[in-house]
Amino acid sequence: MKKVALLVFFVLCLASVIGGKLYWNHKIDRVKAASLAQSKQDSARLQGLSTDDSDQRSFEKKLAKLPESVKKAAEKANQKNGHVQIVMIGGKSEQELAAQLQQTFDNRFGESLFSVTVKTIDGLNSLNVMKKSADLLKPAQGSPDLVLYTPPIYADDRSVSTGDTQTVVRMIAEQLSKKYKHAAFFLNPPNYSSQLPYMNERIDELTDEADNQKISVVKYLSEWPKEAKRADVVAADGHTMNKSGQKIWLDSITKQWGLK
Incomplete structure (x- = not known):
């Protein structure tokens, strides 16, 4: 009976460890994905600002005279x-x-x-x-x-x-x-x-x-x-x-x- 209890306990511990690892791997993947998406958004925003600035400078140059x-x-x-x-x-x-x-x-x-x-x-x-x-x-x-x-x-x-x-x-x-x-x-x-x-x-x-x-x-x-x-x-x-x-x-x- 003790052996069965120990086996069940061992299985539960192993499942807990594996489940925890899978959970944290999932969390880490989500954080990485969110970070990558934010990085792309920031890059696009900065690119947009750069383009806007370039367009504005071009426009002002046309107006100069x-x-x-x-x-x-x-x-x-x-x-x-x-x-x-x-x-x-x-x-x-x-x-x-x-x-x-x-x-x-x-x-x-x-x-x-x-x-x-x-x-x-x-x-x-x-x-x-x-x-x-x-x-x-x-x-x-x-x-x-x-x-x-x-x-x-x-x-x-x-x-x-x-x-x-x-x-x-x-x-x-x-x-x-x-x-x-x-x-x-x-x-x-x-x-x-x-x-x-x-x-x-x-x-x-x-x-x-x-x-x-x-x-x-x-x-x-x-x-x-x-x-x-x-x-x-x-x-x-x-x-x-x-x-x-x-x-x-x-x-x-x-x-x-x-x-x-």
């Missing part, structure tokens, strides 16, 4: 899935330039960050534009972050003085600053004429006055052809940009704002 207020608007819009609103005010040339500028921004930043709205002033002189300026400054949605204004200087010829054209530029810039304090304003000077030298002098006076008033100017006229070659970049009227003229403007602003 944009006007400061536009840069801030782009950073904010990027965080909130919003849009940077750009308004181009001008005539027939600006209607076509706006579409090309939109495409350039899309190529650089994707199709949802920048929105270019064109406000046409065909048939208006500067004094007429001033009366409508409040509506012209507003994009289709939201408020403007950047306004590019091309004065209708050819419509002003023989009806509005150079001084009045300059005054309207300043007044629109001031109006924008008061109503939309964050927005940037740029004078986009009309391109030179191939037929009317005196109009080219007016354009130079316009840009010089803008510089004196500390108004930002799109600098593309330095790339415009000289003398007889000007006919190659405009339509038959002598001043509406053709495709070659549009390319000069777009290449210049692309370089100026780092859009490539």
Whole structure:
């Protein structure tokens, strides 16, 4: 009887030892698995952070040459899935330039960050534009972050003085600053004429006055052809940009704002 009891006791002890070992092996395997899973999660998270940091640095690099207020608007819009609103005010040339500028921004930043709205002033002189300026400054949605204004200087010829054209530029810039304090304003000077030298002098006076008033100017006229070659970049009227003229403007602003 004692032998049977001892045998049973021995079997129970052995089972307890084996069961305990199996239990702890199972526990250790679970801990190892959990640790490995956590390690993979941490690695993925760190990789994600590294990618996010890299993407952010790349994004900031693309913004580097944009006007400061536009840069801030782009950073904010990027965080909130919003849009940077750009308004181009001008005539027939600006209607076509706006579409090309939109495409350039899309190529650089994707199709949802920048929105270019064109406000046409065909048939208006500067004094007429001033009366409508409040509506012209507003994009289709939201408020403007950047306004590019091309004065209708050819419509002003023989009806509005150079001084009045300059005054309207300043007044629109001031109006924008008061109503939309964050927005940037740029004078986009009309391109030179191939037929009317005196109009080219007016354009130079316009840009010089803008510089004196500390108004930002799109600098593309330095790339415009000289003398007889000007006919190659405009339509038959002598001043509406053709495709070659549009390319000069777009290449210049692309370089100026780092859009490539």
